[in-house]
Amino acid sequence: MPTAPAHALTDATTSDRTLRRFLHGLPGVDTVGLEARASALGTRSIKTTAKAYAIDLAISMIDLTTLEGADTPGKVRALGAKAVNPDPTDRGTPKTAAVCVYPDMVATAKEAVGDSGVKVASVATAFPAGRAAIDVKLGDVREAVAAGADEIDMVIDRGAFLAGDYMTVFEQIRAVKEASGEARLKVIFETGELSTYDNIRRASWIGMLAGADFIKTSTGKVGVNATPANTLLMLEAVRDFREQTGVQVGVKPAGGIRTSKDAIKFLVLVNETAGQDWLDNHWFRFGASSLLNDLLMQRQKLATGRYSGPDYVTVD
Amino acid sequence: MSDRLTVLKTYKLYVGGKFPRSESGRVYEVTDSKNKWLANAPLSSRKDARDAVVAARKAQGGWAGKTAYLRGQILYRVAEMLEGRKDQFVREVADAEGLSKSKAAVVVDAAIDRWVWYAGWTDKVAQIVGGGNPVAGPFFNLSSPEPTGVVTVVAPQESSFLGLVSVIAPVIATGNTAVVIASENSPLPALSLGEVLATSDLPGGVVNILSGRTAEITPSLASHQDVNAIDLAGVEDDDLAKELEVAAADNLKRVVRPQPVDWSADPGTHRLTAFLETKTVWHPTGSLGASGSSY
Amino acid sequence: MTSTPSASAAFEYAPAPESRSVVDIAPSYGLFIDGEFAEAADGKVFKTVSPSTEEVLSEVAQASSEDVDRAVKAARKAFEKWSALPGAERAKYLFRIARIIQERSRELAVLETLDNGKPIKETRDADLPLVAAHFFYYAGWADKLDHAGYGADPRPLGVAGQVIPWNFPLLMLAWKIAPALATGNTVVLKPAETTPLSALFFADICRQAGLPKGVVNILPGYGDAGAALTAHPDVDKVAFTGSTAVGKAIARQVAGTDKKVTLELGGKGANIVFDDAPIDQAVEGIVTGIFFNQGQVCCAGSRLLVQESVQDEVLDALKRRLSTLRLGDPLDKNTDIGAINSAEQLARITALTETGEAEGAERWSAPCELPSSGYWFAPTLFTNVTQAHTVARDEIFGPVLSVLTFRTPEEAVAKANNTQYGLSAGIWTEKGSRILAVADRLRAGVIWANTFNKFDPTSPFGGYKESGYGREGGRHGLEAYLDV
Missing domain, CATH: 3.40.309.10 (Aldehyde Dehydrogenase; Chain A, domain 2)
Structure with a gap:
């Protein structure tokens, strides 16, 4: 069994019983109140200099993602080039944080981003369903790491979680963390399948207790992915976790964030919930693909005063 | 009939479930409509009124906390007990109001029936005046009536029994407790009612009955900071009514002003709802899961 | 507290002011009596300022007891026809008012923010939507009063004298005027001396809606005008929202009269x-x-x-x-x-x-x-x-x-x-x-x-004990304006 991290809450994970007790002792979440807070923060009006700041920050936080059965080396190379140089008309545009691909595309992606500083993230652990034996999942992770992945995006075993087998979920994350070595680990909950906010809060704490570097909403492969409310809830979790343990954990909403307006709302959530310390791509990411072009068009509008159009950003 | 000397009754106050004399030791003569002496009634003081408020306050939470069904049963029990002592009340009402025995019997019957009417209201009034409110948001919102608390009731002067019952029953049906000032000149039916209430499973303190001078007792009750409402039904002097209403404003008592009332008519719900507060409770409803959950 | 930008790297929100140009505040306003704006009988005026800047926004006529008398007379005169209108017709006036409020909501939100000092976020997202909703809600009651649980054909009281506070100027106006008009009463309303403007704009909305003259009268002024209004012998109904001290004074003032009173006073929740x-x-x-x-x-x-x-x-x-x-x-x-x-x-x-x-x-x-x-x-x-x-x-x-x-x-x-x-x-x-x-x-x-400070026109609002009596909002709110 992998060793647990050393912090104030290690007692919580000494047994299935203590873990269950700890998770069920977390404060409940009132659905209406949480969603009302998320939507109230959504009314912030981010204009001019603040908007320019937010757009550049959002671009720099994108994990530019392609996770299709039809992914080819050519598609991944194009994505890598876009990540490094999002707007050919303005070289001052920030790079994205990473590209995110399947494990077998990691080597291609690494080559495409070169030494630009753009990271390569790989989904693993039988993404997106996570329905495979632990050995298969760990093999998946090792393959990605061996190919040079800087970051691993794993999925938790939602079946085990919903069956109440929290320790299995915890131990699998620990095992994946160990297999990830130096790579930073993002733990995907698939919030749409966990269904309730109480579950999302519990999953967040399992992930953080098990050593996640990031907690991540979703795969982008189910009906409901990142929402302002579930992201707000996870931001509260990382905020509270740092307060109790001193350990900072990142947050990555993924799937469904398509417009600059949406992205800026998420940044407001970060700013007013977890705070300034998370306003950096080391601690906050967007799992997205089409979002980037919208941000680029908005960026061009701010620069030129004209509304841009899809012909003035690149199609990948 | 033998020439046996009858045993006269000593009329006493009814406070906190007990039958005390006035703490002042005073009594006053009660006569019938032909000025014939009937009895000596306690002449209550302000201290008696104060004690009655204490008793009423003490009883209020418990009485309001009983199920409406049980309150209904107890009010019905009052009707049952009165039915058994009808002859006594017919005699007292006839003496008090100068009515023939048969007319007095009609009044007493109506008073008994009034208890039955209010007994049936206890578990219905919330459904008539409360209910859910369809607010424009994810909230469950329910308004329910609650008793306002301790109510001072100045009973009607002329209708010493039917009027009395008509002002007490609605107050307690809804969970309030009452401090009642009986008709000044005709307090005997009221004092006897106390004996009936005491044997009707009505908890002590729910109804407290004082006899005496209306003008003497009422001002301290109108200004009493631990009284929540006042029914001025029996205040016949306009200046006194105004003075009492002014005093009642000190703690914003709910006031029912004196009005001409035909006590034999259908009472409606006015007195039943006059001593109710509406409490509205909100609670989020939300959804089964996180917003947009696929389940 | 975030009020001024600090480090340049931080996510500082740039100023995002709502435009003031949507509202045109006149340099002076009169009293609104019998459908006309008029000067105060004694010619007195007072200034209303923006609490966030102390800038003078406008000069407003200050009602005295003589003006109160005029306004009550106008309301009394209007009462006969207004109360005789079929409920469905009164309803349509109120629906019109609700719609015009919605149309002009941005203007009114900015105005309220200027005169009251509260954030535009609140006037835009709370006050104004609730104001319109309140008129919509009570509009619908006007022709359904037989079904409200107050007996068949419940009658209005007559002239309502209403005194409102400065904390939610237009919303408190809506809470007072909407149920009063729906039930067939006419109104003389005194807004608070620090926030008279939205009530005066409401007078203009009444004009746009074609509301008959005298049905709504607005008297900006101070406490003396309020006291004159609640004491006026031809006022049948007094509705007051404000401090407990004034509420008690009103309760004493109306003692011994036939005036029906509702008081919505202080709290310490x-x-x-x-x-x-x-x-x-x-x-x-x-x-x-x-x-x-x-x-x-x-x-x-x-x-x-x-x-x-x-x-x-x-x-x-x-x-x-x-x-x-x-x-x-x-x-x-x-x-x-x-x-x-x-x-x-x-x-x-x-x-x-x-x-x-x-x-x-x-x-x-x-x-x-x-x-x-x-x-x-x-x-x-x-x-x-x-x-x-x-x-x-x-x-x-x-x-x-x-x-x-x-x-x-x-x-x-x-x-x-x-x-x-x-x-x-x-x-x-x-x-x-x-x-x-x-x-x-x-x-x-x-x-x-598990929530707080939620309001809705369907939900009765009002206090126990020294927080006052009567309820505003919902079916319960009708009772205050009906002779029942």
Whole structure:
């Protein structure tokens, strides 16, 4: 069994019983109140200099993602080039944080981003369903790491979680963390399948207790992915976790964030919930693909005063 | 009939479930409509009124906390007990109001029936005046009536029994407790009612009955900071009514002003709802899961 | 408290002011009597200022008792025809008014923010939507009064004299005028002297809606005009929202008359947080409870009763949350905390908080820079407060929260009820049966469980004890304006 991290809450994970007790002792979440807070923060009006700041920050936080059965080396190379140089008309545009691909595309992606500083993230652990034996999942992770992945995006075993087998979920994350070595680990909950906010809060704490570097909403492969409310809830979790343990954990909403307006709302959530310390791509990411072009068009509008159009950003 | 000397009754106050004399030791003569002496009634003081408020306050939470069904049963029990002592009340009402025995019997019957009417209201009034409110948001919102608390009731002067019952029953049906000032000149039916209430499973303190001078007792009750409402039904002097209403404003008592009332008519719900507060409770409803959950 | 930008790397929100150009404030306004704007009989005027800048917005005619008499006469004259109109026709006037309010809502929101000092976020998202909704709701009642539970064909009372406060000027107007007109009464309304403008704009809305002359009369003025109105012998119905002291004075004034009265007065609402509360939402509820409208709300949750076992956790979270509140220009869309309505109110808040400190309560505010002109008060917490402290008993009517602790539900209820007021209370716990048990025992007219400061036209509002009597809103709100 992998060793647990050393912090104030290690007692919580000494047994299935203590873990269950700890998770069920977390404060409940009132659905209406949480969603009302998320939507109230959504009314912030981010204009001019603040908007320019937010757009550049959002671009720099994108994990530019392609996770299709039809992914080819050519598609991944194009994505890598876009990540490094999002707007050919303005070289001052920030790079994205990473590209995110399947494990077998990691080597291609690494080559495409070169030494630009753009990271390569790989989904693993039988993404997106996570329905495979632990050995298969760990093999998946090792393959990605061996190919040079800087970051691993794993999925938790939602079946085990919903069956109440929290320790299995915890131990699998620990095992994946160990297999990830130096790579930073993002733990995907698939919030749409966990269904309730109480579950999302519990999953967040399992992930953080098990050593996640990031907690991540979703795969982008189910009906409901990142929402302002579930992201707000996870931001509260990382905020509270740092307060109790001193350990900072990142947050990555993924799937469904398509417009600059949406992205800026998420940044407001970060700013007013977890705070300034998370306003950096080391601690906050967007799992997205089409979002980037919208941000680029908005960026061009701010620069030129004209509304841009899809012909003035690149199609990948 | 033998020439046996009858045993006269000593009329006493009814406070906190007990039958005390006035703490002042005073009594006053009660006569019938032909000025014939009937009895000596306690002449209550302000201290008696104060004690009655204490008793009423003490009883209020418990009485309001009983199920409406049980309150209904107890009010019905009052009707049952009165039915058994009808002859006594017919005699007292006839003496008090100068009515023939048969007319007095009609009044007493109506008073008994009034208890039955209010007994049936206890578990219905919330459904008539409360209910859910369809607010424009994810909230469950329910308004329910609650008793306002301790109510001072100045009973009607002329209708010493039917009027009395008509002002007490609605107050307690809804969970309030009452401090009642009986008709000044005709307090005997009221004092006897106390004996009936005491044997009707009505908890002590729910109804407290004082006899005496209306003008003497009422001002301290109108200004009493631990009284929540006042029914001025029996205040016949306009200046006194105004003075009492002014005093009642000190703690914003709910006031029912004196009005001409035909006590034999259908009472409606006015007195039943006059001593109710509406409490509205909100609670989020939300959804089964996180917003947009696929389940 | 975020008020000025600091490090350049930080996510500082640039100013996002709502445009003032949507509202055209005239240099002067008259009284609105019998469908016409008119000068005061004695020619008196007063200035209304923007509390956030002290800029004079306009000069407004100041009603005296002579004007009150004129307005009541106009309302009396209009009553005959208005009350005889079929309910369906009265309904259509009210629907028109509701629609015009919706059309002009941005203009009215900006106007209200200018005259009152509250953030545009609130006037835009709370006040104005509720104002329109209130007129819509009562419009629908006008032709359904037979079904309201007050017997067949319930009759209006006559002329309603209404006096409203400055904290929600247009919303309080809606709460008063909508049910009055729906039931067939006519109205003389006095807005507060610090916030007369939205009521005068409402007069213009009545004109646009074609409302018959004299049905609504608006008399800007001071307390003397209010007293003259509530005392007027030809006023059948008095509706007042404001302080408990004035409410008591009105109750004395109407003693011995046939006037029907509703009073919506002060409060000292307890917001009770149990150890099993949804803490993050509870913190939001505490903030909404006391800092909504700068705490100038009669139903504010001005006493936080927190279970001692979670006191530190809740207070830490609360303080952290307070440091994100944005105080400043009320017209900025990102402003959370606006200006205090008047110098007088600011002085009252200041005096009461000084008393709090002098009595030994511990005062805390997030670091906060206040604008140099206008009336401002930083959101403030008092800890180590007991029931005996003035700040736990007196209504402060400002952004000041007194924090008390309790050990058991029994103690929480006892402390919550230990006040002469009884308007609102909050309960935070995930345990359903506890909510119901505590809600049942609290002596307050509005209980918010796991939420706070929610309002709706269908939901009756009003207090127990010295918070007043009568209910506004919902079916219950009709009773105040019907002869039943």
